[in-house]
Amino acid sequence: MSRESSRLILGIWRIGDWGLSPAEVARLVEGCLDLGIDTFDLADIYHGYQCEAMFGSALRTSPGLRSRMKLISKCGIALVAPDRPMHRVKHYDTSRKHIVASAENSLAQLGVEQLDLLLIHRPDPLMEADEVARAFADLKGAGKVAAFGVSNFQPHQVNLLQSRLDQPLVANQMEVSLLHTDALFDGSLDQAQQLRIMPQAWSPLGGGRLAREPGDSTLGRVLARLGQELDATPEQVAIAWLLLHPAQIHPLLGTGRLARVRAMVKAQDLVLDRQAWFELLEAALGREVP
Numbered sequence: 001m002s003r004e005s006s007r008l009i010l011g012i013w014r015i016g017d018w019g020l021s022p023a024e025v026a027r028l029v030e031g032c033l034d035l036g037i038d039t040f041d042l043a044d045i046y047h048g049y050q051c052e053a054m055f056g057s058a059l060r061t062s063p064g065l066r067s068r069m070k071l072i073s074k075c076g077i078a079l080v081a082p083d084r085p086m087h088r089v090k091h092y093d094t095s096r097k098h099i100v101a102s103a104e105n106s107l108a109q110l111g112v113e114q115l116d117l118l119l120i121h122r123p124d125p126l127m128e129a130d131e132v133a134r135a136f137a138d139l140k141g142a143g144k145v146a147a148f149g150v151s152n153f154q155p156h157q158v159n160l161l162q163s164r165l166d167q168p169l170v171a172n173q174m175e176v177s178l179l180h181t182d183a184l185f186d187g188s189l190d191q192a193q194q195l196r197i198m199p200q201a202w203s204p205l206g207g208g209r210l211a212r213e214p215g216d217s218t219l220g221r222v223l224a225r226l227g228q229e230l231d232a233t234p235e236q237v238a239i240a241w242l243l244l245h246p247a248q249i250h251p252l253l254g255t256g257r258l259a260r261v262r263a264m265v266k267a268q269d270l271v272l273d274r275q276a277w278f279e280l281l282e283a284a285l286g287r288e289v290p
């Protein structure tokens with residue numbers, strides 16, 4: 001089965017848990033591309049700063065892949081890790097020097113010439129928006145990054161950074177799922193719709209909990225019942241719930257199994273009606289809307 005394009009993105013955060021060889025990761029990527037999923041989400045820090053090198057090894061086994069895909073990476077978090085002996089404490093660094101060095105390192109690890117999208121991973125209380133703007137302009141001018149966005153930014157933080165940029169922020173990656181509904185009410189998804197910023201939903205299955213523990217909770221029961229009515233699994237219903245939102249949410253799948261990716265692609269064809277959407281929201285919140 002192949003589709004024109006998909007709103008789903010494959011997240012590579014858990015690559016260290018997948019137990020896949022580089023050739024197997026390349027086959028997973030190939031399978032995603034065949035399903036219309038052409039965007040892959042990484043970050044400098046994932047898997048103790050090893051994720052990009054592992055994904056890069058996969059790309060090197062199949063050089064034709066790069067031209068068919070879009071690559072997202074992130075920067076701005078500094079972890080205490082064996083690979084970074086100079087870090088004494090976990091911190092954020094959105095200095096020009098760190099952003100540029102991190103992006104250049106991402107390119108080297110991945111073995112590619114350009115990132116399609118670079119995100120500032122988390123809001124940094126010491127962020128100087130003018131300095132971030134200079135870093136973005138330098139990276140874009142050098143052809144190293146095509147577009148920029150943020151992650152986990154509240155609307156006022158998006159506004160601050162955007163006010164100093166000469167190019168639009170194109171994405172805000174945020175936690176959104178039936179287990180984490182804040183973005184529906186804190187202005188994040190309203191702003192995404194208003195400014196046409198792509199909202200990317202991380203942990204859309206709550207890190208797997210919505211698939212593994214449908215269990216006895218009210219939410220689990222509603223997901224299971226709607227799934228029966230729609231001939232779908234609870235996790236397909238959970239993804240369809242995100243896709244119905246008018247801000248055009250792009251869910252980031254965290255699985256390393258192509259069969260599960262394929263099942264999630266089918267969620268794009270599920271039609272939840274408005275009342276089913278609110279029934280799920282009510283179950284998620286534990287109360288009806290006011």
Ligand SMILES: NC(=O)c1ccc[n+]([C@@H]2O[C@H](COP(=O)([O-])OP(=O)(O)OC[C@H]3O[C@@H](n4cnc5c(N)ncnc54)[C@H](OP(=O)(O)O)[C@@H]3O)[C@@H](O)[C@H]2O)c1
Binds near residue numbers: 011013
């Ligand atoms: N910007 C940020 O701050 C931020 C933070 C966290 C994550 N992210 C991004 O978001 C991506 C997705 O996050 P996530 O991994 O938490 O997403 P998720 O899709 O909610 O969770 C993925 C987990 O669920 C399991 N799972 C999926 N379908 C399942 C099923 N049918 N039955 C049982 N288990 C199932 C997967 O295991 P299997 O592999 O065994 O299928 C995996 O362990 C990450 O890869 C990363 O790119 C961004």
